[in-house]
Amino acid sequence: MRPPNTDNDATATVIARVLPQHRRRGLGTQLYERALGQARALDPQAIETVVLASNPDGLRFAEQHGFVEIERYLLRKGDTVPWIDLRLS
Numbered sequence: 460m461r462p463p464n465t466d467n468d469a470t471a472t473v474i475a476r477v478l479p480q481h482r483r484r485g486l487g488t489q490l491y492e493r494a495l496g497q498a499r500a501l502d503p504q505a506i507e508t509v510v511l512a513s514n515p516d517g518l519r520f521a522e523q524h525g526f527v528e529i530e531r532y533l534l535r536k537g538d539t540v541p542w543i544d545l546r547l548s
């Protein structure tokens with residue numbers, strides 16, 4: 460969980476990551492819910508996550524947990540796969 464930066468960005472960012480061999484047992488959801496609780500305690504204006512467009516599992520996980528796409532962008536010149544920012548709605 461990256462906390463909101465009160466200077467110029469009041470958005471908390473939450474990203475769950477589980478080693479491939481331990482996925483699909485509910486660990487990602489447990490991690491995500493803990494991080495979400497930590498983020499909410501900081502009272503951010505928004506809670507966001509970020510997923511690479513080539514990661515359908517991550518994208519589905521975020522959407523199933525209530526995140527909605529807000530932006531797609533290439534980070535560097537020459538990149539071909541966009542990052543997707545999603546916001547908890």
Ligand SMILES: CC(C)(COP(=O)(O)OP(=O)(O)OC[C@H]1O[C@@H](n2cnc3c(N)ncnc32)[C@H](O)[C@@H]1OP(=O)(O)O)[C@@H](O)C(=O)NCCC(=O)NCCS
Nearest residue numbers: 474475476477482483484485486487488508514516517520
């Ligand atoms: C996204 C990620 C964190 C999910 O982790 P996970 O531990 O597999 O998450 P969960 O087990 O809670 O849920 C994943 C799926 O497993 C299913 N599942 C959970 N427990 C299960 C069980 N006991 N038996 C069978 N399936 C189960 C869930 O219903 C969900 O299914 P669906 O996506 O097909 O609907 C993991 O894929 C990951 O680390 N990806 C790379 C990083 C990333 O993309 N993060 C997302 C940004 S938030």
